[in-house]
Amino acid sequence: MATVEDSSTLNGDSVTDEHGSIKIPGSAEYHVSAENNGSGYGSTEGLSSAGHGSTRDRSLGQRSIKDLHYSATGRGSSEHHDFMDQDSQVEGRGRSFTTTACLEGLVRTDGHGRQLVLLDGNTVYWRGHQSTPSGSGRVKVMAGHRGGHYPAFARYVGAGMLDAAVAGPDHGRHPTAAQVLTAIRELDDRCGVLVLVASETAAILNYGIAAQKARTRGIIVKLLAVGDDVIRSQSASGGRRRGAAGIVLLCKIAGALAAGGHNLTKIFAVCQRLSTDRIATVNAMIGLRKRTYHEDVIREIHRSEENVLLLGTDANGRNEIRTVRTTDLSTMASVVLDLLANDDQHIIRRWRDADIVAMVNNMGGMSDPRFMAIVAELTSRLGAATGARAVHRWYTGRMLPSSGNTDCGFSVTIMDIGNAARGSATADGRVYGGLCYSLIACLDFPVSASGWTFTGLDGRLDLAQHPPPDYVRRHRSCPCDLLMGGNDREGDKIDHEEDDDDNDFPPSPIVPEDQVAFFTEVLIHVCDRIIEMESQMNAMDETDDGDCGSNWRRGAEAIRASVTSGKVDVTSPASTLRSFGRLLETHMAGTLGTLLSILFRTFSLSFSKHSCRASLGPNMWVDGLRHGIAAVEAYGMRRPGDRTILDSLLPAVQGMKDVLRKSKNPIHLLNRAVREADKGCKLTEHTIRNGEATTSYGADAGAYSVKIVLEAILEKYNERSAAAMKTATIKNCICPTPRRDMQ
Numbered sequence: 001m002a003t004v005e006d007s008s009t010l011n012g013d014s015v016t017d018e019h020g021s022i023k024i025p026g027s028a029e030y031h032v033s034a035e036n037n038g039s040g041y042g043s044t045e046g047l048s049s050a051g052h053g054s055t056r057d058r059s060l061g062q063r064s065i066k067d068l069h070y071s072a073t074g075r076g077s078s079e080h081h082d083f084m085d086q087d088s089q090v091e092g093r094g095r096s097f098t099t100t101a102c103l104e105g106l107v108r109t110d111g112h113g114r115q116l117v118l119l120d121g122n123t124v125y126w127r128g129h130q131s132t133p134s135g136s137g138r139v140k141v142m143a144g145h146r147g148g149h150y151p152a153f154a155r156y157v158g159a160g161m162l163d164a165a166v167a168g169p170d171h172g173r174h175p176t177a178a179q180v181l182t183a184i185r186e187l188d189d190r191c192g193v194l195v196l197v198a199s200e201t202a203a204i205l206n207y208g209i210a211a212q213k214a215r216t217r218g219i220i221v222k223l224l225a226v227g228d229d230v231i232r233s234q235s236a237s238g239g240r241r242r243g244a245a246g247i248v249l250l251c252k253i254a255g256a257l258a259a260g261g262h263n264l265t266k267i268f269a270v271c272q273r274l275s276t277d278r279i280a281t282v283n284a285m286i287g288l289r290k291r292t293y294h295e296d297v298i299r300e301i302h303r304s305e306e307n308v309l310l311l312g313t314d315a316n317g318r319n320e321i322r323t324v325r326t327t328d329l330s331t332m333a334s335v336v337l338d339l340l341a342n343d344d345q346h347i348i349r350r351w352r353d354a355d356i357v358a359m360v361n362n363m364g365g366m367s368d369p370r371f372m373a374i375v376a377e378l379t380s381r382l383g384a385a386t387g388a389r390a391v392h393r394w395y396t397g398r399m400l401p402s403s404g405n406t407d408c409g410f411s412v413t414i415m416d417i418g419n420a421a422r423g424s425a426t427a428d429g430r431v432y433g434g435l436c437y438s439l440i441a442c443l444d445f446p447v448s449a450s451g452w453t454f455t456g457l458d459g460r461l462d463l464a465q466h467p468p469p470d471y472v473r474r475h476r477s478c479p480c481d482l483l484m485g486g487n488d489r490e491g492d493k494i495d496h497e498e499d500d501d502d503n504d505f506p507p508s509p510i511v512p513e514d515q516v517a518f519f520t521e522v523l524i525h526v527c528d529r530i531i532e533m534e535s536q537m538n539a540m541d542e543t544d545d546g547d548c549g550s551n552w553r554r555g556a557e558a559i560r561a562s563v564t565s566g567k568v569d570v571t572s573p574a575s576t577l578r579s580f581g582r583l584l585e586t587h588m589a590g591t592l593g594t595l596l597s598i599l600f601r602t603f604s605l606s607f608s609k610h611s612c613r614a615s616l617g618p619n620m621w622v623d624g625l626r627h628g629i630a631a632v633e634a635y636g637m638r639r640p641g642d643r644t645i646l647d648s649l650l651p652a653v654q655g656m657k658d659v660l661r662k663s664k665n666p667i668h669l670l671n672r673a674v675r676e677a678d679k680g681c682k683l684t685e686h687t688i689r690n691g692e693a694t695t696s697y698g699a700d701a702g703a704y705s706v707k708i709v710l711e712a713i714l715e716k717y718n719e720r721s722a723a724a725m726k727t728a729t730i731k732n733c734i735c736p737t738p739r740r741d742m743q
């Protein structure tokens, strides 16, 4: 399964086959064949239904890209003063090497009349005007990426390509669902929004939730998770293809089609078709970077640092699927080309006699001479290795660097642009009818985005046919007032925590008055324990991206602050858990933050099923947690044994269910839960043999965090019980209750 179309996975819709006529300005007409390639991933019941509450729209005072569009009246010289005033304000504040600063640099140097706008510090919008051939509105295209990538998709924002690119709030973090939703809402003008994202679990979750919420607001949105990395599907564990640099080509094609006035269904169909089986990428990292495997292996790895080629890494340059020992350029090219050409997802050799385009992407840290040597090797051999009829275009450079930016590596992408419909390919010709030419036209279509430097090799690019958009349009407000990293013109903070789900909360069981203080204490204690574990959990997560502890710390700090300041309604578990879901989604982020957000929201919904007169009991907690875990399984697409939180959560909840048959004492329940979570967590420790070397992996950080949370709750219950016993003993010793018969 290469791509996920969320309208099929999250909504149950499907995309129907169609043979539509598609045009881009100045191009020939062609036909596409779209297939329904969506697949179902578990039930999402419950989460979407939560989105029916009242909507808290942005106040008029809050800035919006739309204000800029609609107020564009072309003022004279006073506008210039606006720019200057705002510039000086912006320059006054300190900057550091953040994603926001990086995007600010991009926006400030945009060469096309300040057409780019940075909103909320993380999303770059194109605010230019672009008319469509029909004069009607047009579909908007957006993409998103982790924070830390060199502007990545933001460099593709501009006329003819992307309308917005949303970056994760921090290095390595995906945008939160709230950020994505904000961007979709900004772009929405009833013509539809296409969201393209490189397929990764955390991205699918966050973007999926955002798209779902957008739909509940009546916005037409389609999400395509592009999976082009062919090695993942070849790996022993199989699995969904991860997204790699191929998405850049789809952004280019979608942007051109949107400029041509095509509707969302058609643009989506073209992109989905290409993503499903016409595009393939292999990621290759040279040398090992920071790794914290066990002592003996660290030494081994450091010695071999430069002679390992890691294949099938993710966008972080990690989690490789294969390794090959080599320092030889020619061997590197052979390995990569072999994997690319023999993508066994395609049963037959997919690329034989195909008309293709190719992209060699510098992952970020490779010097130009070294990179160009690789390009030279690949360009001379790719045609023969793939058996393609012709490579019509080459795209090279830092097309989509890894989120580390320093990764010494490259990726190679090939895309079938349609058979030229000659000779034996008559049957194909009926399907593709001129697609080849038109996809080339889409790729050659001029754009104002600074990241796309390719202008077409064959001289067919005719500017008379492709008039550039009106770049010098002036707007009332300057873009710089939007560089303030989250402040609107009135100085209010846009609240990404705004969540309409939190309104219209149905009455549900409440915490007895005499228990509220204890409940609060437990919550704060859990947060404290999690915060203390930050560095240990980061170390455990080093085999991945080493940030699980820090992600948890941010989430726990946000919860602790909200609880202590009284922002969380601790008298109602349903409301408390919903607030946790919201806070973790926003502050913790990462895969785990989003999954925990889903867990807590579902947990919360389960309390809402009960009458507010029902008294809280352990059954309710265990049942709610069980529902939450089921949602994590459905959305997270992992099973027990995959080294995730499920490995400790599932045995813990099963253990509590067993105990519940005999006892309702929370200490008994928690004791068992901690014991089971600990066992499950230990099972996530494992070793891998790779030739001579054995690599030992400690327990999974997420699974371990579950144990810490349960342990912290148990600690508080034990403490309370010990205190109660002490009080009882003191009472008995000092002033024993007079026996009735003695009175």
Ligand SMILES: Nc1ncnc2c1ncn2[C@@H]1O[C@H](COP(=O)(O)OP(=O)(O)O)[C@@H](O)[C@H]1O
Residues within 6 Å of the ligand: 201, 202, 541, 544, 545, 546, 547, 548, 549, 551, 552, 589, 590, 591, 592, 593, 595, 632, 635, 636, 637, 638, 643, 644, 645, 646, 700, 701, 702, 703
């Ligand atoms: N699909 C999933 N289902 C359940 N738990 C998961 C899943 N993916 C990751 N996790 C858990 O999340 C932990 C990593 O959390 P974190 O580091 O915060 O996220 P990220 O890897 O996105 O930075 C893993 O150790 C694992 O326990």
Ligand SMILES: O=C[C@H](O)COP(=O)(O)O
Residues within 6 Å of the ligand: 199, 200, 201, 202, 242, 314, 315, 316, 318, 319, 544, 545
């Ligand atoms: O860190 C990112 C992961 O490698 C992404 O892989 P996934 O999509 O299988 O979760």
